[in-house]
Amino acid sequence: xxxxxxxxxxxxxxxxxxxxxxxxxxxxxxxxxxxxxxxxxxxxxxxxxxxxxxxxxxxxxxxxxxxxxxxxxxxxxxxxxxxxxxxxxxxxxxxxxxxxxxxxxxxxxxxxxxxxxxxxxxxxxxxxxxxxxxxxxxxxxxxxxxxxxxxxxxxxxxxxxxxxxxxxxxxxxxxxxxxxxxxxxxxxxxxxxxxxxxxxxxxxxxxxxxxxxxxxxxxxxxxxxxxxxxxxxxxxxxxxxxxxxxxxxxxxxxxxxxxxxxxxxxxxxxxxxxxxxxxxxxxxxxxxxxxxxxxxxxxxxxxxxxxxxxxxxxxxxxxxxxxxxxxxxxxxxxxxxxxxxxxxxxxxxxxxxxxxxxxxxxxxxxxxxxxxxxxxxxxxxxxxxxxxxxxxxxxxxxxxxxxxxxxxxxxxxxxxxxxxxxxxxxxxxxxxxxxxxxxxxxxxxxxxxxxxxxxxxxxxxxxxxxxxxxxx
Numbered sequence: 001x002x003x004x005x006x007x008x009x010x011x012x013x014x015x016x017x018x019x020x021x022x023x024x025x026x027x028x029x030x031x032x033x034x035x036x037x038x039x040x041x042x043x044x045x046x047x048x049x050x051x052x053x054x055x056x057x058x059x060x061x062x063x064x065x066x067x068x069x070x071x072x073x074x075x076x077x078x079x080x081x082x083x084x085x086x087x088x089x090x091x092x093x094x095x096x097x098x099x100x101x102x103x104x105x106x107x108x109x110x111x112x113x114x115x116x117x118x119x120x121x122x123x124x125x126x127x128x129x130x131x132x133x134x135x136x137x138x139x140x141x142x143x144x145x146x147x148x149x150x151x152x153x154x155x156x157x158x159x160x161x162x163x164x165x166x167x168x169x170x171x172x173x174x175x176x177x178x179x180x181x182x183x184x185x186x187x188x189x190x191x192x193x194x195x196x197x198x199x200x201x202x203x204x205x206x207x208x209x210x211x212x213x214x215x216x217x218x219x220x221x222x223x224x225x226x227x228x229x230x231x232x233x234x235x236x237x238x239x240x241x242x243x244x245x246x247x248x249x250x251x252x253x254x255x256x257x258x259x260x261x262x263x264x265x266x267x268x269x270x271x272x273x274x275x276x277x278x279x280x281x282x283x284x285x286x287x288x289x290x291x292x293x294x295x296x297x298x299x300x301x302x303x304x305x306x307x308x309x310x311x312x313x314x315x316x317x318x319x320x321x322x323x324x325x326x327x328x329x330x331x332x333x334x335x336x337x338x339x340x341x342x343x344x345x346x347x348x349x350x351x352x353x354x355x356x357x358x359x360x361x362x363x364x365x366x367x368x369x370x371x372x373x374x375x376x377x378x379x380x381x382x383x384x385x386x387x388x389x390x391x392x393x394x395x396x397x398x399x400x401x402x403x404x405x406x407x408x409x410x411x412x413x414x415x416x417x418x419x420x421x422x423x424x425x426x427x428x429x430x431x432x433x434x435x436x437x438x439x440x441x442x443x444x445x446x447x448x449x450x451x452x453x454x455x456x457x458x459x460x461x462x463x464x465x466x467x468x469x470x471x472x
Contacts, residue, residue: 048073048107049091054251054295056082056103057091061111065092070115075107081131083115083252086296095252095292097131117260119241119267120144124211127228127242130256135244144267152266154319161322161329163356166387167208170448172455173440174203177376177396178359179387182208182274183322183329186381187282187351190361190373191341197223199361199372200280201231202444203333204240210273210328212240215261218254218284221246231444247284251295254288262319262330269328276331277320283337286313286347302346310350317354357381370437377404392453399436406433435459 046060058071065071065084071094073080080103082096096103117132120142127136134141163183168175180186190196204212214232216224224244232240241264245257258279265277279285289309290300298306320332334355339345341363352358359379366373377400385393406429412418413430420427439459442449449455 043110043112045108045110046092048075048103048105048109051100051103051105052295054100054291055085055093055095056100057093058109059091061092061109062087062089065111066114068114070112072110072112073103073107074110075102075104077102077104081112083256084111085292093296095250095295097250097252097256099250115256117263118143118145119264121271123241123264125238125240127244128260130243130245130249130253130260132260152263152319154321155324155327159324161325161327163322163329163383164386166383167206168448168450168452169203169206169208170450171199171202171372172442172449172452173372173374173376174359175449175452176440176456177374177400178357178379178381179384180331180357180381181383181386182331184357184381184383185317185320185332185334185355187355187358188333188335188361189338189343189348189352189358190335191338191363194361194363194366195371195373196335196337196361197227197280198444199359199374200278200333200335201227202372202442202448204232204276204278205236205448206276207448208274209276209331210239211265211268212236212276212278213243213261213265213268214240215243215258215277215279217245217257217279217281218247218287219244219280221248251288251291254284255292258282258285258316262316265330266319269323269330271328272326273328274331275328276333278333279335281335281337282313282317282351283335283339283347285316305346310346313347313350314354317351356383370441371443372440374440376400377407395453402429403433403436405429432460 044061044064046058048056049059050057061071061084065087067084067087069084071082071084073082073094073096080096080098082094084092085095086093094109115131121144122142126134126138126141128141129135132141161183163181166179166181169180174180178186188196188199204214212232214227216227219227224246228237228242241261243257243261243264245253261277261279265275268275286305286309289312290305293306293308294300298308300306302310317332317334320330322329334351336348336351338348342348343360357380360375361373362375362378363373365375381387388396405426409418409426418426418430420430436456436459439456
């Protein structure tokens with residue numbers, strides 16, 4: 001919509017100018033916009049009839065409300081928003097974005113329709129919440145074209161571009177054993193405290209992307225600034241949009257954050273950008289889905305997870321990947337917090353089947369002081385053949401075989417059962433694998449590796465003994 005005086009575009013959500021009014025004429029424009037918007041003249045409303053710690057029920061909306069509609073609560077404690085998660089014959093259930101306890105019996109509730117998140121190019125360099133509101137102390141977010149604010153769906157299977165171009169992340173263990181292609185979806189699977197967030201931060205610093213979208217779901221509040229300021233830095237933040245929902249926020253905010261991040265990534269993908277989407281973590285997203293679904297009355301079926309969780313996970317993750325012809329791509333790096341170090345828990349098992357590869361972080365490797373604590377034998381990239389040359393593929397196969405031989409005989413060697421010269425292949429593994437592990441060690445403070453295979457060769461080539469060098 002455009003104002004009658006200046007022709008400036010107005011915000012689709014608020015029907016107000018995108019910039020704060022600075023003179024009386026701007027106030028007149030705002031009033032004009034309100035009366036030009038049918039939604040501000042007539043609204044369907046109801047009243048709160050029941051309140052629980054996580055939800056509240058609203059009577060009078062059953063006939064007009066739809067699942068996923070956003071509602072506004074106007075009560076004695078102020079205003080708040082929520083989302084309709086269940087519709088009954090006499091009332092609807094609302095999961096609030098703020099605290100449900102702020103609602104009171106008889107408070108007014110109005111329907112606003114589906115959530116509208118309309119990204120804009122100016123969002124790069126900003127930090128927002130799950131509803132698209134600025135949380136970095138900067139000005140209000142500028143909205144893009146409202147025509148693209150509907151529910152996003154992935155491109156059809158036959159309309160997508162094919163994945164075929166690899167890129168360097170700068171992390172040697174990833175680029176050698178599980179290389180990534182543009183448009184790939186890769187999972188980082190790890191228990192708590194194994195270095196998952198650190199590895200994600202190293203991958204987020206890759207220079208191959210036009211735009212980076214980071215979704216921090218259920219993270220500790222103190223780690224948000226550390227990740228954005230120390231890891232990404234001022235240079236990295238210039239092309240980054242961060243969507244934050246910390247662990248103390250409501251389940252609805254944690255549930256909405258990955259969807260908002262995906263909408264932002266889809267906006268830039270449609271502009272032709274190569275987008276990197278980092279979600280940390282999808283497990284906390286599943287926990288939020290579970291909390292909302294069980295509160296809405298859905299029965300748990302698998303270790304406390306209701307069936308809708310396993311429907312919503314592919315709905316979200318399938319939206320990443322290569323775009324349609326003429327568009328860019330969304331390369332997704334998804335962290336999976338493995339509950340109890342059980343890599344076959346329901347969420348890990350479901351996500352592993354959706355993604356195009358998985359990197360497994362092993363606690364035992366981290367306890368040995370090797371970081372990133374990636375287990376090359378348990379990790380796989382389904383698109384690695386598109387990134388490797390024939391020589392590199394053959395080399396990686398030999399390296400994995402050598403590592404497997406080294407690890408399988410670890411107990412025997414510790415007990416003194418290994419005799420050099422009895423097994424030539426084992427002799428090579430005993431000599432080379434420790435050097436390989438040393439080559440794969442890398443910290444965020446180290447410079448990214450421009451050519452990981454060349455670095456590997458420098459570590460594995462025979463080293464001259466000191467006394468031999470002195471004699472020469």
